[in-house]
Amino acid sequence: MKRSSVVLAACLLLMACSKEDPAPEPVRPVLSIEVKSEDHESLGRFAGTIQARYESNLGFRVPGRIARRVVDVGAEVEKGALLAVLDPTDQQNQLRAAQGDLARVQAQWINAQANARRQQELFNRGVGAQAQLDIAQTDLKTTQASLDQARASVNQAKDQLNYSELHTDHAGIVTAWNAEAGQVVSVGQQVVTLARPDIKEAVIDLPAGLAERLPPDVVFRVAGQMDEQVSTTASVREIEPQAQSATRTRRARLTLAQTPAAFRLGTAISVTLSSAIAPRIELPLSALQETDGKTRIWVIDTQNQTVQPRDVAIISRDANTVLLHGGVKPGERVVSAGVNSLKPGQKVKVDEDSPR
Structure with missing residues (x-):
């Protein structure tokens, strides 16, 4: 009897050792994105140029034939400089x-x-x-x-x-010639355009509909197209009262808060319009999971490298993004793709941020 008990115990031990340990659940790589709160709404981005606020269109005070032009476009001239001469x-x-x-x-x-x-x-x-x-x-x-x-x-x-000699009455930069040597001009006919470079402004064309509904707190950010690090803010000085018939746009002239040295006359710029809004969170549409009438996202525990679902409320959505009303905090990371195959507490491997 004692011997049989020993044999039975040995068999049980062998059976226990023969059972395989369950395989650990695999770690799943996921794309993620860091949650950021937005408090400004973009109203659009428009191309424009830096122009002089004050320009003078100069012409001769007597009629005659232009004998010669003394300076070219782009030349910097001092007060009293000779620009052109008529046949005297x-x-x-x-x-x-x-x-x-x-x-x-x-x-x-x-x-x-x-x-x-x-x-x-x-x-x-x-x-x-x-x-x-x-x-x-x-x-x-x-x-x-x-x-x-x-x-x-x-x-x-x-x-x-x-008067057969055309002189400047202020220092400036020649921006355009409207007559050539040999051309006969009348009294007061526009011959040359002279810009004063001391005061510059940004000039853009806005769609007529946007120009009519600009919010009072709109912010204009002006940056160089070649180097967006060169930037400043601006405010509206004037907007043309009527839209151009061909483009249905209205020209806006903006007063610059600062004038970087890189903002020379004629510099191409991009102007971004934005206005303040209540803080909101924008996520890619692929981060949503809708099941059983509920909408949720998967939040990543960055310490344990696990995911947990969280219910959220939607403000609005479009073809690519969704706006959320709470449910997640700025700084948290959420899964941005492949949410339908996740399980609560599942181990994940976080990849780089996915593009929005």
Whole structure:
């Protein structure tokens, strides 16, 4: 009896040793994303340029044919710099004619002055008539007026000659030429555009619908297209009251908070519009699992490398993303793909963030 008990115990021990230990559940790799709270809503991104706030369209004050252009587009000029010159032949001829008239009137004035002096002397000696003296004095006054007029004509002709040269009245940068050498221009016709580089602004074209419903707290972020690290904020200075018929856009001019040195005239920029909103959480649509009428996400325990489901409430969704109202906190990580095959407490291997 004792021997049989020993044999039975040995058999039981062998049977226990022959049973295989259950295999551990495999660790599943998952794509994940870190939860971030958004407190600004993007209203769009638009291309634009840096332009001068003040520009002058300059033209000649006299008509004529442009003889030469002195500077090219992009040139920086100082106050009083020469920009272009007209053929001065007509103005020179007018000046010569005015100077000839002046010489003739000066000779007449000298004769009238001598005649008036002579008639005064004769009248003082009692041999001259009062009528002759009055005529001589009247001729002197008339000739004096003609002399003043001739002198004014000479000054005017000199001014007309000076106007055949186009000079700047302030320092600036030449941004456009609207006439070429050899072209005949009229008085005041736009010839060259001069921009003042001291005050710059951003210029963009906004869709008419967006321009009409811009929120009062809209924020404009202006960045260079070649280097987005060069950026600043801006505010609306003016928006054109009417939309352009071809594009249905309205031009907006923005005052820059700062003007980086890289923002030269003509620099291409991108302007991002955003406005403040109540904090919300946006996740990719693939992070949702909808079963039994419930919507949930899978939150990763980063210490234990496990996942647990969590019910969430949806604000809105589109084809790619979903907005959540609570249920998860910023900084937590959630599974962003393959949620339908997960189990509570399952071990996972977290990969890099997946793109939204």
